[in-house]
Amino acid sequence: MVKSLRTTAALAGVVMILVGACGSSTATTAPATAAPATAAPATAAPATAAPAATATAPAATAPAATATPAAAVPTVPTGYTELDKALGADQPYKGTKVSIQTQWVGGEGTNFANSVADFAKATGINVQIDSIGSSHETVLKTRIEGGKPPDLAQLAQPTPVLAYAAQGKVIDLATFMDTKKLSSEHPSTIGLVTQGDHVWGIPYKADVKSTIWYPIKAFEAKGYKVPTTWDELIALSDKIVADGSNPWCVSAGGPGDATGWQLTDWVEEVVLKTKGTAYYNDWINHKITFEDQGIKDALDKYVGKIFFTPNYVFGTNTAIVPQDQKTTMDPMFTDDLANPKCWMQKIPTWYGPDFFPDQRASGTPSKYVVGTDVGIFAFPTIDPAQKNAEGSADTMMMLADRPEVRAVAEFLATPQGLQRWIEAGSAISTNTSTPADWYAGAYKLKVASEIANSASAIGFDASDLMPGKVGAGTFWTQMDQWVNNNGTNTDAVLKAIDDSWPTQ
Secondary structure, three states: OOOOOOHHHOHHHHHHHHHHHHHOOOOOOOOOOOOOOOOOOOOOOOOOOOOOEEEOOOOOOOOOOOOOOOOOOOOOOOOOHHHHHHOOOOOOOOOOEEEEEEOOOHHHHHHHHHHHHHHHHHHOOEEEEEEOOOOHHHHHHHHHHOOOOOOEEEEOOHHHHHHHHHOOOOOOHHHOOOHHHHHHHOOOOHHHHEEOOEEOOEEEEEEEOOEEEEEHHHHHHHOOOOOOEHHHHHHHHHHHHHOOOEEEOOOOEOOOOOOOHHHHHHHHHHHHHHOOHHHHHHHHOOOOOOOOHHHHHHHHHHHHHHHHOOOOEOOOHHHOOOOEOOOOOHHHHOOOOOOOOEEEEEOOHHHOOOOOHHHHHHOOOOOOOEOOOEEEEEOOEOOOOOOEEEEEEEEEEEOOOOHHHHHHHHHHOOHHHOHHHHHOOOOEEOOOOOOHHHHOOOHHHHHHHHHHHHOOEEEEOHHHHOOHHHHHHHHHHHHHHHHHOOOOOHHHHHHHHHHOOOOO
């Protein structure tokens, strides 16, 4: 890695280390609604969760296991006081309850439930998971402000974590955890939720976002080649149009009222690939404004080229904002993927197969195999000198301080806190001590490895680090306005975002 952003893009180091390991196995404003940047379905059906861990979302049916795997819990001593006590033979916290609110539903919700199930069984702690997909951040904000927060909560953005901390709503992990250990095991992401000696969250899961989904066999049948440059991407899009179809499946819708984050991902991708990491970092900090020519070019020359070229987008640009992200890619599956009506979707690797139409409808594993029927390729290079990619990460923040809550928080900081999700092939731990063999054979993680290891740097999702009023506010909503107006109002949109930037 040539260079990376400071804490705003510190994800680069952890992703490069972890997905590189899996690839080698061959295989202060009020918080606003946070971007679902990592809402993550799984690539394979996980095992059914133990009864001690419950979730509001139904779990997918899993195939029968041929052997009982070793429990996904760390070995004592773990280096964490309350976790060691909880895992003791006397189960001192048995019968207590710990609530965790997340945005993870469907296959993703099942994977998280499975990740805490062995711990719940080993400790006797009843881990209650409240999976709220469409309005997670709104519900969480209401609960926190109403004085009835969950014990722990997941957020996809560091900014609201710090904002809640500024309001005195978050427990400082430094008051009871070995933060030297926590920091040494999460060296690249811990800085996103650290202020001085205070640590306001546990880095949990990382994602690589510079990915495009496509139908592998349909590409082969048509003789289409995976593009590696922007010019090749446009040439392929033009070819698909000439062949009578629409190259792009695009949505800005959801989950719930979280509309527009997908559009900001497009802009961030282009900025990283045209202007580089120093510019990108200054943009996050508003040293570079939205009205700067580089941002304007990202919209008008690149993103607008995809969104507004006639016949590029299935349903045209007028369908982008109202289109539910869960169903965006459905037209790709026409005639069992033999006759796609749209051929490419830019969305992180968590998308499939949970949102594939058959799995979404039945709750059972999709018949379409990721890596065989449907694949992923890296978002192409634009400027050859800017070989950067985009990433994001999820954080767990602690909102109540009891011994059993401390034990759960400490467990989530260990590799075993994400083990079952990793083994399902759909998660990357931020913990650098995670065993590499847990990633073996996972197609999506192999793709993430290739993207990360070929990148000069990985920039952390810009909107996730901007003030909440902007990053999950005007940036989202003004991009919706831009798309709905066919890109004719770029100057007004960018000015409106700049005007909304907090003055302090």
